[in-house]
Amino acid sequence: MKKIAILILSFLCINLVFSNKIDKSVEAPIPFESVEVKPMFPGGITEFMRFVMKNYQVPEEEEGGGATGVVQVSIIIGAxxxxxxxxILKDVGNAGKEIKRVLSKCPKWTPGRQKGQNVPVVYNFPITIK
Structure with a gap:
């Protein structure tokens, strides 16, 4: 009986020790529409679109008769x-690959905030290709 009690007590102690090691700082991103303070690109959304337009290069295979339409994009703006x-949720031709390249060069945003803490935010938006 003592062995079983010691075994159970040991199991509970080990469980308590390792349960505290879980990284609680990793949170699921909050939707852009739901976050208390929305993340902001330096200079605002107009500057963000300017940044994308300035850095976007029409893929070589599409020059001349390039694809047009709306690319749906989802990003996470970290804490x-x-x-x-x-x-890329919806692509037009090969535009998604180029948009990924452009966004990889994106400067840091001011992070979103929830209950006074910086939080990751998922942001879905369209980019029109003309």
Whole structure:
């Protein structure tokens, strides 16, 4: 009986020790529409679109008769303001690959805030290719 009690007590102690090691700082990103303080590109959304237009280069295979339409993009703006997890939800031709390249060069944003803390925010938006 003592062996079983010691075994159970040991199991509970080990469980408590390792449960505290879980990284609680990793949070699921909050949707852009739901976050209390929205993340902001330096200079605002107009400057963000200017940044994308300035750095976007029409892929070689599309020059002359390039694809047109709307590319749906999803990004995560981290708690430190960096862009990650660039995901092309809807592509037009090969524009998505170029948009990923452009966004990888994106400067840090002012991060979103929830309850006074910087939080990761998922931001979905369209980019029109003409």
């Amino acid at each position: 430190d303001g960096t862009i990650s997890n660039v995901d």
